Amino acid sequence: MTTPTPIMPLDDVRIIDLTHMTAGPFGTRILGDYGADVIKIERPETGDPTRSMPPFHKDIPGPERSGLFLFLNTNKRSITLNLKSERGRGLLRDLVRDAHIVVESFAPGTLDALGLGYADLKKINPRLVMTSLTNYGQNGPYRDYLGIELNLYAMGGSMISAGDVDHEPLKTAGRMVSYHAGYVAALASAMGLFQVEFRDAEGDYMDVSIFETAMHSIDMRLGRLMGYQYTGHMASRPARATAVGGGVHPCSDGYFLMTGGPRFIPNIIQMMGMEEMLEQPEWGTPEGRAHPDRIDEFLPHIIPWTLERTKEEVRQAAEKHAVLGAPLNTMEDLFNNEQFVARDYFQEIDHPETGAIKYPGFHNRLHREGADMPPRRRAPLLGEHTEEVLTGILGLTRQDIAALRKDGIV
């Protein structure tokens, strides 16, 4: 008897992916992880701009060598399609007819001008869910403003309170705000699909603004927006140490972030083996520990202690003594981290241009009966699945495709 292959939640769902760059592809990547058939529509010849963005494998540029592209487009199929041609648009409409979800990240109005907006696509597929992901949303005074990670975080996120009081505010690393918005687009798409399938709704149109997704949540912005209304005080960047024992302390091989405060200081003192301090009223009583002078007084105790230890030694001591803290890891530390290694987090994926290299692993693990998570498929080569998709789904012949190729449609 053969056991049927356990299903993934979306393995009967088809997504037409009209996104490019970083936010949209991150969102469809997550839906692909849940099993969806994500058909990525790319511009002929050049493809998604991230194909030409670093980092490249061995620092050698090439459309199949961008780490950013490879990471963002696992579990997808790629077809090329020239949407500036009527035939290209016709093929897209044919693909949309039986798709469940379209996700797109063009500037507002672009698809409408091509006759491919939600109003047009809904006519050929009334149960379609369409998700648009843009910098500021589909309407409003900023609709056509330009956006890049830096300024979207500045406007939407809590940049004003990130960093040190005597220095400039800091963005988050890399493209985190864009990715987060992509994640929200995945949730929006799923909420649309849920309505169609569980609530018998006609399709839905989801409007996702990166600015608004950052404003909603990142760095607990929600709580700060409420806090300002409650108290009239705005969030500010903290000083290096605002709580006794807390802050980033230097170790022999790096740095360690420790949470301090009157509540935690007895544990920190015990961790350091300096219990005799707790016999003094400054440290042994709640009132003593809460005095603001203790913040600076404690630094000459804690810093020599951490400096004599590696950040991992400090981490182990902290865990043992219920002190909240963690090392400031590098990527190298992360790859070698015992927890990530034990859970086999990083996934090796083979690829014709790069060979087998490690990728970030799954966001979530589904504990299906008798089944591990299915392996991820590498990112597609540009147009790798054009023939497979157009013959398999639309029933075109190889001659049809040769003609389309000759005319620059695919």
Next chain:
Amino acid sequence: MTVNDNMNRNGAQRPENPTHPDPGLPLTGLRIIDITVVWAGPYSTMQLADWGAEVVRVESTTYFAATTRGALARPAMASVLAQTTMGMGMPDSEPGERPWNRSSTFNSHGRNKLSMTVNLRTPEGQEALERLVAVSDGLIENNLPQSMDRQGISWERLSQINPRLIMIRMPAFGLDGPYRGYRTWGNHMEAIAGHPLIRTYPDISPEYAPAGVPADAAGGIGAALAFLMGLRYRKRTGKGLLIEAPTAENFVPLLGEFVMDYSMNGRVWTQMGNRHFYLAPHNVYRAQGEDQWVTIACWNEDQWRALCEVIRKPELADDARFCDNASRYENRAELDAVIGAWTADKHASWIMERLQMAGVPSGAVMNERDALEDRQLEHRGYFRPLPHPEAGTHRAPMTPFKSANHPHVGPRRHAPRLGEDNEYIYKTVLGYSDEEYAEFDNKGHIGMDYDPSIP
């Protein structure tokens, strides 16, 4: 009886909740047990409550989950003021009679949810939990795994009670492995994942690394999505599902290009601050006024030329130091000095508008007041007033995405006061009689106040 995906289209199977009228939203009729703490977990159940799920927070009058309803149940005035400097705090910086109902953080993510109190360390408390599991669709939690163990909350047990349950567990590092019991907050987990060292200032010690929590937001979105995926899995298989969503594993992909550069090239990025991987200009500049800043970046030569025009230095466009992106990146300290000299005596919002008009990407660093007064958000109807019986009326954001079918999804009901919905949940949802409810009350399960022994 478990709520059935197909039967409850009109909420017909669901008993009427007098304090939480059926809003006719997509997730109406689904019930989720919420055992979440701090931020990532509550943010996930907030998404689902916004869209209509009946989210029941399971709380206790005898246990105060740290940093969920504030730092302490009964904080001293100094502690309330300390929160205020972090941009959080309580209305008028007063703890009030019940401080746990006045936390800005809890009241921002608690909206649209219900609260019950029960002591899970007692047999009758465990029985109430079992009854709740039997009539719920999902359970979401983000606790240290061993504290769930101690309360007997495991997939093995709960799926016996309700084989159609969708259980989302969001420990920091996973349900197994050497870090299973390592207690951390979001900022520590992010340090393990490598974020603060990449993010911090380039020219001063990493001792000044900021402690942000972008991971919590993504963790919340991810768990809400996981629940919807679980529902679809259940519809197709008839079975429930355990989904493990460790916040660390959910976060590392948000550092994707750094992971890939290390994996492909062995390159380790640290202390990037506000610089881009390769673009210049790309920085935060001081603007006129106290703690006012503006961001400016260019990703092509047209933008760069437009910037030179606006700052009235058109000759810079062809200056050998700045004539292409590579030169600008190389000479970015000089470039930033020129741009910073132009921004320093101008308002951040004026700079943003002026540059955007000229086609240059720019954004003011918005503080809370700027955000609440922002004209784009105003146009989009992003905030809506929400009254709270113990905190007053304040503006709260709608959902982070807009649906054409349901354009007004957002805050409907205030964040629940501790134990506010006990009567509805015990009697109507769990089916306890008036006498049994009184017995729960006598045994200390029911209440709207923390036990006086809790600080």
